[in-house]
Each structure stands twice: as structure tokens, then as C-alpha cells.
Amino acid sequence: MRLTNPDMKLANTISKGIFDCFSIWEQELQLIRKDLGVVLMFIIVPIVYPVLYGLIYNTETISETPLAVVDESHSALAREFVRKIDASPDVRVFAYAASLEEAKEWMNRKKIYGILLIPSDFNSRINRGEQAVTAYYADMSSILFYQAALLAATDASLEMGKKIHIGTEQAIKSVYVPLYNPQKGFASFLLPAILILVIQQTLLLGIGILSASSRERNRGYLIPCNKRYEGTLRIVFGKALAYLVIYISVCIWALVIVPHLFKIPQLTNYGILALFVLPFLLSAVFFSMTIASFIRGRETPMMVLVFTSLIFLFISGVSWPLSAMPDYWKYLSYLIPSTFGIQGFIKLNSMGAGLWEIAFEYRMLWLLTGFYFITACLIYRRQIIRI
Amino acid sequence: MQYLLRIAGRETGRIFSGKIYWFCMFFVPLFSCLFFLSLMHKGLPIALPIAITDMDNTSASRSLVRQLDLLEGLHVTATYNNFNEAQTEMQKGNIYGIFLIPRDFAQKTVSAKQPVLSFYTNNSYLIAGSLVFKDMKTAATLAAASVALQTGKARGYTDQQVMASIQPIVIEAHPIGNPWLNYSVYLNNVILPGILALMVMCTTVYSIGIEIKEKTVWEWLRNEQSSILPSLAGKLLPQTILFLLVGLLLYAVLYVVMQFPINGNIGSMLVALFLLITASQAMGVFMIGCLPTLRLGLSFACLFGMIAFSISGFSFPVNAMYPQIQAVSNVFPLRHYFLIYADQALNGRALFYSWPHYIALLGFGFLPVLTLRNLSWSLKYAPYKP
CATH class of the missing domain: 3.40.1710.10 (abc type-2 transporter like domain)
Structure with missing residues (x-):
């Protein structure tokens, strides 16, 4: 069959487009390879940073928080109560202090982070069948210490209650079941979010450096004056392909190997994870290409973008609950791929959700991919017209 | 002295004419302040x-x-x-x-x-x-x-x-300094100064590195005989003052507008703020001295500055981390600032208990000495490598 002329032209355009696309891809990879700053962002940071954060948080929980006891009752019952608190893995009784003053001095010197005061009427009240009131003074430099110690003391007091039988106790029992992240681990909680964020932010910084460098090289333009750089789609696809190739390996490292190394729960299978990572990576790439185009000066990206990591982390709703977040920040967060990346990854990886449970995040990621793809195309289109 | 003032004058001009300085010195700290305080305005998440x-x-x-x-x-x-x-x-x-x-x-x-x-x-x-x-x-x-x-x-x-x-034993909780269990108090007292410190470090590195990159070193230093110390002092002084003003504004928002508790002496917190800023500047000089190209120096500052938020231990306590990491945490100015904050503002302790951390923050001031020769050489003789 012979191709008619217009068909021939179209076929030519397509084949030239694809050829150009791959040559832009190759060109971009060369640029990345030659730029130490970009290599740092695309390869070294994504390898080192997850490990660094993993090491910082890997102990997961606080254990044996030291606290002091001021026992004014000097009773066997009080000592039993203290022994029960000491038995908890979260706290450790550092010592009995002679007075509240002594204990406060220890607290000032950071030998202890809490003081349990047992009053002199402790024993007599309990023997009379009344509630005894103890006081727990907590150093609030860490809420984790406070929560753990209070819980240990409350559990010990409920434990003591089981010894006093009047026939009404335990009318209703209760059981606590932590469903996800059962050990309340800090790494299991924060590391997944950091991993996703490292991927997006290094992409953002690396692409920022690349596009600012192009501007410095090409008299203010994002693309060189070159025949290959004549079509919007081939530029956007060519560049994106270069970043994707690198970041597929980065994702395997950061989202599969690192969680495994630090024993973070991995409740998803790799197929689903891959399906999820695809729109996340694509949206992060086009998002970065869009944001990067506004930045002038090779060094500026780091200066102006570094603080956004904290903003993006908090706006994602992983630490500060979404239900307590003002609406305007929630809607702003919908523009950032990491919001859905973090939420989706946590739900898949830490909570064993399937794609159906994260349908909202998944759709939003594809929506953002489409949106930022269009913005990236518009930006490069303008560049072509201007050149 | 005159030399120092001339440089300070030149630097002030550069700051006010450069968009990037405006962005990093004023916009970032103030926007972050607005962001984090409004994000956590409920204090304790309810419902x-x-x-x-x-x-x-x-x-x-x-x-x-x-x-x-x-x-x-x-x-x-x-x-x-x-x-x-x-x-x-x-x-x-x-x-x-x-x-x-x-x-x-x-x-x-x-x-x-x-x-x-x-x-x-x-x-x-x-x-x-x-x-x-x-x-x-x-x-x-x-x-x-x-x-x-x-x-x-x-x-x-x-x-x-x-x-x-x-429940035979009732436990009355007395959370010292933060009886409302307010998470905004808990986190923002350290996050916001931390962002300021991060921007101080980046700005310091940038303002020195950009001279190398744009080959304006000889506008800054008069000639090869110029001593590096007064030149640096003249350059950094205007930044110190401006960052201090931003820091004071931040304090005004935290402790006057938001009424976050200061149970001790505000003076000791102001000293801590000043030392945090100068320690971060010193870190910045040290970094660009280690890696005297703008790009690498800045990467160093950013990567170091981001880790500070985790390793300073205000969210996950340092003494729950590995011993090696506990040791490393001491090289982060923000770690010492956090400990001073916990002593002075949160717990209202005597100054006596925090002095090691004031000394540590002061000690950062000597860091640049280690890399000064390298920096001086790079400024004067090394060709710019992109």
C-alpha cells in the first residue's frame, strides 16, 4: 500500500518527533551527568537522606523515660504502686527523692523528665476505701514523655484496682487494639512521609537547577536554539523521560529497600505500589518543571525552595490532623503532589489499603499530572515561540 | 573601621536591591510564621x-x-x-x-x-x-x-x-509550662526559629558565594592585602541586624500576639535568639569555607539545615535516638537553642542550668576559623568553577 502525501507528512512528523524526543532525552541525561549539583540532588541526596532519617528515628519509641518519686506516705502500698509503674517498658523510676525540691533539682538537671508525688494520706485513704490522689509533674519539652509516663501510671493504678474487690468492679471490660503502627513507632509514622517528600523535593530542586542553568546557558531561555527543540511535546516528554528513568531507581530504593532496611511496615504488594508511584512521579515531575520555570539563577532554587519541604510535610495532614486544618490550607495542599503522595503511600504501605481505598488520592494524582503537564507544555510552547 | 563600614554599606545596598535577599530574609520567615500559626491555631486538635x-x-x-x-x-x-x-x-x-x-x-x-x-x-x-x-x-x-x-x-x-x-489511685497531671497540651506551643516555638536559622545559613553562604560566582570579589575586598576577618564582619553585620529584627518580630508574634508562655526571663531568650542567628552565620561561613563554590556550599547549608529539624529533638526526643546520633545532635545550633528554650521559656529554670548551651552557641562562632584560610584563598585566587 502506498502512503498518500499528507499521510506521509504526518508519519514523518511523528517519527521525527519520536526521534527528537529521544535525542532530547539523551541530551538531558548528559546535562544531568555533567552537573554535580544535579547529580547531588537526583542521586546522592535520595540515597543518603532516607538512610539518615531512618537512623534518626529508627529507635521508634521512647523507652525507660526516667522519672523520680517523692513518697510522703512511706507505705508498702505506695512502693507496690511505684514498682508497677517501673515495670512498664516506657518509664523507669530513676530514684526516690527525699523532697519535691530535690526531685525538681534533678528535673532541672535533666536527669529525670517527670515527678510522681505520693501524698502522706495515700495509704490511709486507700485502706479507708477512698480514692488517693497523686500528682504527676511533667517536663513538657517532649509530649511523648508526658503521654508515656501518664499512661504507665494510669495502667498501674487500674492494676491496683483489681485487688480491691467489692463485687462491682469490671462491670464492663475494655480492650485496646492499635490497628496500624501498633507500637506507636515514630519512624513508622514519619518516615513514609519523609520518603515521599524526599522524592518530590529533590526532583523539584534538581529540575530547578537544570532549568536555571539552561537559562544561564541560553541567554535567558529554557531551551537551546536547536532544531531538535522545535516541538512542545517532544521537549516535555523528552525531559520528563530522563527524570523518570532516574527516579524509577530512586523510588525502588526509597520506597521499597529503605522501608525494608528499617523494618517499617510494608503492607502492600509491589504491583499496587508501582501503579500508585506512576502518577505520583509523573505529577511531581511536571509540577517541578512548572515551578522550576519561574526561577532564575542556578543557585536560587535551593534558596527559595528548601523551606517548602516543611510546609509540604505539615500541609499533607500526616502529623497535624486534616480535621483540625483550616480549609484554605487544605485546598492549597490539593495543588501539591506530595499531599496525595504521602497520604496514598501511608495508606497503602502502613495501613494495607488497596487502590480502591485510595481512589481519591489516586484520581487527584492523575488530575495533577494532567494539570501540570498542560502548564509545563504551555511554558515550553512560549519558549519555542519566543526563540 | 572605616573599611568595615564601607563594606557594610555596600552589603546593605546589595540586600535591598536583590529580590532573593528579600525573599529569604523577610518573606520566608514571616510566611512560615503565618503558615504554621494558622495551621495549628486550634492548639490541641479537637473533634x-x-x-x-x-x-x-x-x-x-x-x-x-x-x-x-x-x-x-x-x-x-x-x-x-x-x-x-x-x-x-x-x-x-x-x-x-x-x-x-x-x-x-x-x-x-x-x-x-x-x-x-x-x-x-x-x-x-x-x-x-x-x-x-x-x-x-x-x-x-x-x-x-x-x-x-x-x-x-x-x-x-x-x-x-x-x-x-x-481506680484506687487518681493521677493528677501537671504538664509544666504547657497545661493546655497546646501543639502549636510545643512545635512552633522551635520550628519557626529553626526556619529563621536555616535562612540565616543559606543567606550567609549565598552572599559570600555569589561574589565568587559573579567575580565581584574585588568590589568587596579592596585588594589582595585585605584581611579576611574585617571583610567578613562588614559583610555579615547588616545581615545580623536584619535577621535580628526579623527574629524580634517573630518573638513579638509568638510571645506577645499569641501569648505563648515565657515562664522565665525574656532577656535570656533574646540572648538565645541572637546567639542562634550568629551561630548560624558562623556555620554558613564555615560551610562556604569548606566548599567554596556557591552551589555546593548552598547544598551543604540546605541539607544540614533540614536535618536540624529532626535531630534537634523537639518532636522525637534526642535521648531516645541512637547514642551516636545523640552525639551528632550537638553540632546543630538548633539543638542548643531548643534546650535553652525548654529551660528558659517553657520551664522557667535558672540561667545556671542552660549555660553549657549558651557556651555551645558561642562556640560555633569559632568554627569559621577552621576554614578561613581556604575561604580567603578561594576568594582571592581560585577561578570560578560553575
């Missing part, structure tokens, strides 16, 4: 969504659900008849906890067969998970208590005796 699985569906179980909803910390968004639906809802992230009322709850309660309430939390969201845990535990205890009080009364016990049998 966190939970779901109920009510398998009993009697008036008794429904009254228990109402009691749960009355707790300030919780908001019951839905009731399901089976657990799986609730769990799916949790996997979607719509609820942070599930409270399960078993079949025959009412009947078992009446016949003293000890029904078991179960409650589930999602600790993948650690803050929300801990908060709903606390309230659901309270609800379960209250439910048991109310039944116990009724049966106790029937058997002739006083309320006091019944309560003593359930």
Missing part, C-alpha cells in the same frame, strides 16, 4: 473523627455513643453495623479511631456477664491516634464506672467506695 461499630443497637448502646460524642476530643462521624466497613473507612483516612460495642452489650451488662468494649486507633497518624486513644479510653472507663455505680448503690456501697474499687 477528631471516629466511627462506631454498634452491634448491639439498644438504647444502652446508643446512649454510650452519645456519651462518646460529648467528649470534646472526639466527633462520631458514622455508625456501622459491621467492623469491616469501619475499618475500610479508617484505611481511607476518614476516621482515626473505631469504638466497637459488642452484640448483647446491654443484656450482658444487666446480667453482670462483663461485656467487652473494644477500641481501635490508627497510629499511622501518631498525633491524632494518641489523642483519640486517650478519649476513647476515658469513655470506656466512664461506661464501666456508671454501671458499677448503679450496681454498687444497689448493694449498699457509696459512690466513693465504688470509684475507689475501679
